[in-house]
Amino acid sequence: MGIFIVFLFCLSIVFSLLHLFHCLPWFRGQKEGIKQILEKEKGISILVPCYNEQGIIETSIKSMKSLSYSKFEVIYINDGSNDKTMNLFHKFLKLKPCSKSALRKLSHMKVENFYQSKLYPNIYVIDKKNGGKADSLNAGIEYSSQSLIVTLDADTILTEQALSIVNSTFEDKDVVAAGGMVHVLQTKTSNPLRDLSLLHTNMLVRVQMLDFLKAFYITKVSLARFRALAIISGAFGIFTKQALVDVGGYRTTIGEDIDITLRIHRYVSGQKKKKIVFVPEAVCYTELPENWKDFIKQRIRWQKAFIDCFIHFRSFFWKTFFTKPVSFFYIAESFLVGTVGTYITTGIFVINSTLNPPTLSPYYIFTYLSYIFLFSLTYDLVAIGMGKHYGFTFQKKDRYRLFITIIFDIFVYRFVTLYIVMYGSIAYFFNKDWNKVARTGRNYQTDSKSAA
Secondary structure (H helix, E strand, C coil): CHHHHHHHHHHHHHHHHHHHHHCCHHHCCCCCCCCCCCCCCCCEEEEEEECCCCCCHHHHHHHHHCCCCCCEEEEEEEECCCCCHHHHHHHHHCEEECCCCCCCCCCCCCEEEEEEECCCCCEEEEEECCCCHHHHHHHHHHHCCCCEEEEECCCEEECCCHHHHHHHHCCCCCEEEEEEEEEEHHHECCCCCCEECCCCCCHHHHHHHHHHHHHHHHHHHHHHHCCCCCCCCCCEEEEEHHHHHHCCCCCCCCCHHHHHHHHHHHHHCCCCCCEEEEEEEEEEEECCCCCHHHHHHHHHHHHHHHHHHHHHCHHHHHHCCCCCHHHHHHHHHHHHHHHHHHHHHHHHHHHHHHHCHHHCCHHHHHHHHHHHHHHHHHHHHHHHHHHHHCCCEECHHHHHHHHHHHHHHHHHHHHHHHHHHHHHHHHCCCCCCCCCCCCCCCCCCCCCCCCC
C-alpha cells in the first residue's frame, strides 16, 4: 500500500509538470495559432437547448444578432419549459409556424411545433416535450440544415470572430470535432477579445475564472496536443454533423459533453488521421454560479458525469489504454490521481490526525503545505501568463483582487474541490439528478456591472 501511495504521489507531480510545460508556446503544433479568416463560409447550425431559460433568452438572442458571419442558422430548442421561455421567444422573435422535414435518424421526444422568426429568418425555435439536454440536441441535429454543428448553452455569448475561426479550423478535413475557449461571462468587458475584469465579481466568480484559465489554457491545450482531449465543453462545442449522426447522436446522461467527446474518440479510433482539436482563439463567454449552493450543485454534477463516463466507456478505455492517449490520461490522471488519489490522501491525513497525532509533525505539515503552495501558485501564474499570451489581460486595478483570488484558490478553493470530487463520486451511485443551476437574469449586453 505504501508503494502504491508513493506511486500516486509521483504520478500527480509528473502529470502536473507535464501539462505545465506542454501547454507552453514552444510545444505548439505546426497548424496551431491564429486562424486565417477565409472568404468562403461553411454552413453552421448553432443549437441552443433551453429549459426554463427566461432569465437569459433576451441576452442570447441579442448576441446571435451581432455575429459577423453570414452563413449560419440558430435553432433554439425549448425543452418543455414551464416558465416564460416560450413566451419570450414569441415576443423577441415574432415566430411563425414553419414546415421543415427532420432527418429521422436520431431519437428524441415529440416535437410539438417548429417555428421560424419573422424578424430574423435564420433563427428557428423547436418546441418539444421535455427530454433533457441530450434529447434537445438530438432534436436540433435532426432539424439542422448545415454541415457543421455548434452547440451552446443558453447563457453562452460568442465573440465576433468565433464562427470565422471555427470556419477556418474545419478547413482541415481530418478535424471532426473541436472545442472553443470559454471565459467567464461575469468578467466580460466592452473589449471581449482583449480584457477581463474582476471589478464587479465576487470571490466565488473570481476563483472560478482562475479555474477556467487553468483548465483551458493549461490542461486542455496540453491534452489536445497529445490528442487526449476528453471533454469538449458543452458551453461551446463544434462537430461535423455527419460525425454526430454516425455515433448515434447524444446519449441521455448526466454528462452529455464528456459522453459525446468520448463517443467521437471511439468513432475515430480506427482512423489515424481523424482528430479532435482545441481552438483557444475561438472565444465565448458563459455565465457561472455566483453563490456556493449553485456552484457545488454544478461541480458535483460534473463529477457524477465523469464517473458515469468512466463506467460507460470502461471497455474502450482498457482496450486502448496503451494505444490511445485519451484512454491513458482518463484512467491514469483523471481517475487514479484525480479521484482515487483524493480518497487515499485525505484518508491518510484523517487517520493519522485521529489515531496517531504525533506523526503529523510540524515539519510534515510545513512540507505538505509548501508543496501545495508552490505548485498551486505556479499553476495560477502560468495560467494567467498563458491567458496573456492568447491576448487576454487584466486591468491594473485588478491586480490586488487577482492576488487575493490566488491566495483564496490555494488555501480554500482547492480543498472545496477535493470535497466535491469525493462526494460527487459516491453520490453518483445514489442520485443521478441533473440539478440545474439558476440563471442570474442579468442583461450582459448592456449591464456593465457583471456580478454581485
